[in-house]
Amino acid sequence: MVQKKVSVSKDRSTKKEEKKKGVVKISVKKSPKAEEKIIPRSLRGMRDILPEDQPYWERVRRVLAHSSQEYGFQRIDTPLVEYENLFTRLIGTSTDIVDKEMYTFTTRGGDKVALRPEFTAGIARAYIEHGMGILPKPVKLFSLGPVYRYDRPQEGRYREFWQGNFELYGEDDAILDAQTIQLAYRVVQQLGLKNIEFQINSIGVPESRKEYSKALVRYLEAQRSKLCQNCRERLSTNPMRILDCKEDKCIQLTAQAPQSIDYLDEESRSHFKHLLEYLDELELPYVINTRLVRGLDYYTKTVFEIWSGDKDGKKYSLGGGGRYDRLVQMMGGEATPAIGFALGIDRVILEMKRTQVKPYQEPRARVFLAQLGEMAKKKSLKLFSELEKNGILIAESFGRGSLKSQMRVSNRMGAEVTIIIGQKEALDDTAIVKDMVSGTQETVIHSRLVEAVKKILHTNQELKIKEVNIARTSENEDEKKD
């Protein structure tokens, strides 16, 4: 920081001097591009997840690990980078994700590769590559990591963002669709999110979709003039998207438009019917949204999104998924039905903060070690590791001056015990153990130190448990277990 200031003022004064002396700018420009300055800034749409945010991430990680285990998922991690055509071919060349949001580049070896914009393609690739088709079905895979999309950043929308991803291979029964949604619900519920709503739709198979698309165009074409400018263009590019339009006139028009559900093939229709029955049985909060069309080509039959938000307020999409029965086959594998969903971790955390969900509480140091003088310093370092070996988390402020300032730090971090070693204690091999709650203290010899500290911590623990119990009886639920 000091450095910064110095260099800035230097620059300024030299500039000034140059000007005063009548030095012409050109000389500055000519000077061999004075080493490009390092700008300490992250790239657009990329951000750091700072220590202060980690408790939220930790809670999410724990819930995901827990839930995925409960539902029999196995963790898989695939590379961030894959061949570009894995994504272009599977996600679809006319989708936004592939069209304008992929990070692509050519390696030194000449391979055309891309940063993964989503998980499914890579995991399906791994499924085939490692012959997971021989495993007992369904094969359930869970993954967590960053994905990349070159989009205009906004709140809750980043170019590098994290997804928790669940995939189930090898089962086409609608009960798996229901279970997947149930799992999604379980996860957001355990994360303490309320006001969750599932938007569900079935988009059938590509053939029936084509037919529906034709019917939709036929209907809308007749009333072309009543559509908004945007939608008129969409008529030829992506008619299904018109269903998503926010313009009043378009909403009115599309309200009477043919619905995709009516064009479903027989199998998809019955699949959808079964799914809804299961969902009703589970009493999950869902609504059928016939306008829901998802942005990837590989989806078949069931698609859904997880929304959060109050009735009146804004709604945020926290995640989504669907069935992709043809994906594995498209990739050259054996025909394998599959379903999955992804949760947008960044958005989930945003929503946790918005609704004031408690983050994970890191176990924190409850004991502070203060030391005074050279000799005490030497002793305290050894004590530190000794206590730590006995399972006592220690905080310290080695290198800090007065005892007073050390006590202040101890107090501010909420330590329950402060161990003080001064010159005298260092000589006698003793230490002062101070109970920060009561303020009492005693001098103990090293061999009894651990015992003395633990005793205080225990009494405090018991007091705390009592308090918590009293609080619990009045307001139950919420944080049942973490």
Add this chain to the structure above:
RNA sequence: GUGGCCAUCGUUCAAUGGUAGGACAAUGGUUUGUGGUACCAUGAAUCAGGGUUCGAUUCCCUGUGGCCACCCCA
């Protein structure tokens, strides 16, 4: 990719065509080895690069970044 708004200490909010002030946070201290409060002190910023100007942090341009809407999605 299109349009709009914005950019000052770590955070947050001021101010100005003459190089910036407060609050919170940080650090040290208020008699030598004990926490809180209070008080005092210290360090800390005009996103970058050009231009206009005697002089720019302020005005203009470009870039970069943030936010919002569209688009899309997680």
